[in-house]
Amino acid sequence: MKILIIQQKMIGDVLTSSILFEALRLKYPKAQLDYLINEHTVAVVENNPNVNNFLLFTKEAELSKAKLLKFAKSVGHKKYDIVIDVYSKLSSNLISLFSGAKTKISYHKFYTTLFYHYNIKREKTHDGKAGLAIVNRMQLLAPLDIETSFIKPKIYLTEKELSNSKAFLKNHQIDFDRPLYMIGVLGSGGKKTYPFNYMAEVIDTLVEETSGQILFNYIPKQETEARTIFDLCKPDTQKNIYFDVFGKSLRAFLAITSHCDALIGNEGGAINMAKALNIKTFAIYSPWIDKATWNLFENDNNVSVHLKDFKPELYTKAEKHYKKETAELYKKFEPQFFTSKLKAFLN
Template sequence: MKILVIQQKMIGDVLTSSILFEVLRAKYPNAQLDYLVNSHTLPVIENNPYIDNFILFTKEEENSKLELLKFAKKLKPKKYDVLIDVYSKLSSNIITLFSGTKTKISYHKSYSTFIYTHNIKRLQKTDSKSSLAIANRLQLLKPLGIEVTSAKPKIYLNEAEITTSKQFLKDNHIDFDKPLYMISVLGSGTNKTYPFKFMAKVIDTIALKTKGQILFNYIPNQEAQAKVIYNLCQPETQKQIFFNVFGKNLREFLAITKYCDALIGNEGGAVNMAKALDIKTFSIFSPWISKDTWSLFEDDKTQVSVHLKDYKAELYMNKAEKDMKKEALELYEEFSPEFFEEKLIDFLKQTVQR
């Protein structure tokens, strides 16, 4: 049997959908399990022992209808028996349509039901602590006779990456006897990024309450933005920030984060990756992102998140979070760190217990 899973776009989505492979491998130990993802997301699923092949969707294919069609037609000769489209958008609809696969599974959408043999309606709520994002992905396996209610994403670092990362931190004067925090200072976009002035206050609280060492998660082309947040921090806080100690690529970031006591900051891919590494997290949700969907494995102790809706529910009367996307920047201004300062301090207390 040959099975293809499609999950395009963001790193967090690709990591989360990777849960399907461990479950599929348990059901079909001898099957060929392939994963179609955007090329830039490959590092987060490297070394996954349950995935046989990666099929990479490039920017050229994403930005050109002609290239997309060429890409889709190349899949048909692979003769997949089952296709699971987790992405469920126009590009994956087209890929599925040309795949020639007999069993095609995706989420129910009125305009694409004719493409798939099984159209699964998304759950609106779940009792599982794993979150709706996990529960709805596992729903896609039901047509295959697989009934699983929980699964956790995992990241697979090799020994060389772990050893190299530790030496890198030592060479940059990180003291492993003191708490070490990774700060997700920037979101994947402006409407997913906590205001810089508020993020600086959060970092000041971390520095004051823990006396720990602080790292910033950013990539080289984000250095100027990260520096703005650094400059907004108190002078005493700046002494605890190792601004130039950062991962220059995604695998380096993962290996460094493995040694952190917690990751704190903007909810998104970095938070999901930290959870997959079994690192404690405290995440600040964008006002328009659904906490019910993406609060993966939260227990209000080691995995904690905050959302404007938790403190100003009246702003969301008769509205879903996604309806607030256009108002995200204005809503962020309502989301003062004072709202969750006590919750953050309680979280920090457990991270300093070594």
């Protein structure tokens, strides 16, 4: 049996959808399980023992209808028995159609019955700790008679990656007898990035409470923005920030994060990756993001805060409708609202 899962989105989505492979492997131990993802996201699922092959969707295929069609036809040549489309957008609809699979599963949309045999309606609420992102993905397996069980995403690092990253940190004078924190200082975009001055206050509180060592998660092209947040921190805080110690690739970031006591900062892919590494997290949500979907496995080790937690009267409709008002809502989301919660987390 050959099964293909399609998830052409960002790193956090690709990681979260990887839980399907563990469930499928338990049901079909000898099946060929392949993962179709965007080429820039493969690092987060590298070495996953439940995935046989990766089909990488390129930027060229995304931008060219002719190349997309060629790619879809190439998938069809692989003769999959089952396709599970977690992405469910035009490109994946086409790929699913050309796959020729006898069983095609995706989420319900007004047009999806044209492409899929099973169209699963997303849950709107849940009463568990897994988060809707987990709940809704596991529901895609219901047509295969796989019982809903809440599997946690996992990242698989090699012993070499772990030892090299530890040596890297030691070479940069990181003291493993003191707390070490990774800070998600920047989100995936402006509308998912906590205001710089507020983030600096959060980092100040962190150092005041723990005297911990601080690492910033950023990529080279974000150095100017990260430096701005550094400059907004108090002088005593700056002494504890190792600004130039960062992972220059996604796998390097993951390996470094695995040695940290917690990851604190903007909700997004980095938070989800830290959870998959069993690293404690404190996530600050953007005002327009639905917390119920992405607060995966919320507990004392994984804490999150959202403006709606403190100012519910500001929300008269679903969070996604406030995207254009993000900047104004962020201004209202002052660090003082959750300082006590942050201190409890640190303690």
